[in-house]
Amino acid sequence: MAKKSFPLAKVYSLLESGPVVLVTTARKGRANIMAMSWHMMVDFEPPLVSFIVSDRNHSFNLLKTTKECVINIPTLAIAEQAIGCGNTSGAKIDKFATFGLTARPAEQVQAPLIEECYASLECRIVDTKNVNKYGMFIAEVVQAWVDTKVKQPQTIHHYGKENFMVAGNHIKIKSKMK
C-alpha cells in the first residue's frame, strides 16, 4: 500500500476543508461503505471527529454495534464510485464488489481501509450520547494513513444533490490558526 502512517496531531488538516468521505464498517466478515459530508473536527489530539449518520443508513446500526469505522478520503479519480456508494444501500449490495474498490486490513479496527482513497483514518466511537437525538457520533482517530505522494489532493466537496466542487488552487495566507 502506498499509504504511510500519518501523525495523529495533523489529522485535522485532512478533514477540516470538508471533503466527501467514505466511511467503512465491518461485522461478521462483511464490510460496507457509506458516503458522508456531515463531519467536523472536535479536537486536535487525540484527534476527535464528529459526524452525522441517519438511522435510515445501513451503516447506522453497524456503527452503534461495532463502535468502529474507517474514514477514507477519496479524490476526483474515484468520484463516480464514491458517489455511487452514496446512491446505494449496503443492505442490498456489496459496495466493494459493485464499485471495484479494494479493502485492505486496518491495523487497529475491524473495518477495512479503502486502497483507492488517498487517506484513511481508523476510528473508535467514543461518545454515542447524541446518537438518539441527532444521529451524531463522536470518534477518536487511533491510526491515520496517508499517501504522501499526493501533494494537492483533488478532494470532492458536496453542495447538495448532484452538485460537487473539486478542490482548487492552494494558497498560503499568514495564519496563527493551528
Place this chain on the structure above:
Amino acid sequence: MAKKSFPLAKVYSLLESGPVVLVTTARKGRANIMAMSWHMMVDFEPPLVSFIVSDRNHSFNLLKTTKECVINIPTLAIAEQAIGCGNTSGAKIDKFATFGLTARPAEQVQAPLIEECYASLECRIVDTKNVNKYGMFIAEVVQAWVDTKVKQPQTIHHYGKENFMVAGNHIKIKSKMK
C-alpha cells in the same frame, strides 16, 4: 444589500462543502467576528448546524451568554481579512474597523451580518449540552441570506496553519443524496 432571503431547506448546500466561515456575535452594542472551520450540518429542516469553539476565544462567552450568532461565508475576495479575523482577538480590537468589514443589522438576532460575505445565516443556539466537554454548540438557522448573483462562490477551505484551498471546478455527478 445584494443578499436575498434564501430557503432554510437549502442551507445545508452552503455549509457541507466545508468553507471557512466568519461567526459574528454581539453584546451591549459591540460586535465581534471569529473565523471557524470546525462546523457541520446536523439536520436539513429546520437547518441545524454544530460547531466547535474553544473557550480561549473571545466569542465563546458571547455565544454562551447571548445564544445567538450569524455564520457568514467569505470568499477569496476577502480572504486576507477573513484570516485576519482568525489571527486576532476581539478582546483587544474592533475587527470590523480593523479589517474594513461592514456590519448590517440581522432580522432575527442581535449579531450582525457581514456585508462583504456572499451568504449569512442567522442562528439561535438550541443545545449547549456538549459545550463544557467539547466546546460544541448546536444552532438552528432561523434566517438565511445569499447573494444569488454569486454562482460559483470561491469559498476558502482550511488545511491547517497557513494552508488554504480555494473552491475549484464545479462538477455534476448523478446523486440520490439530498
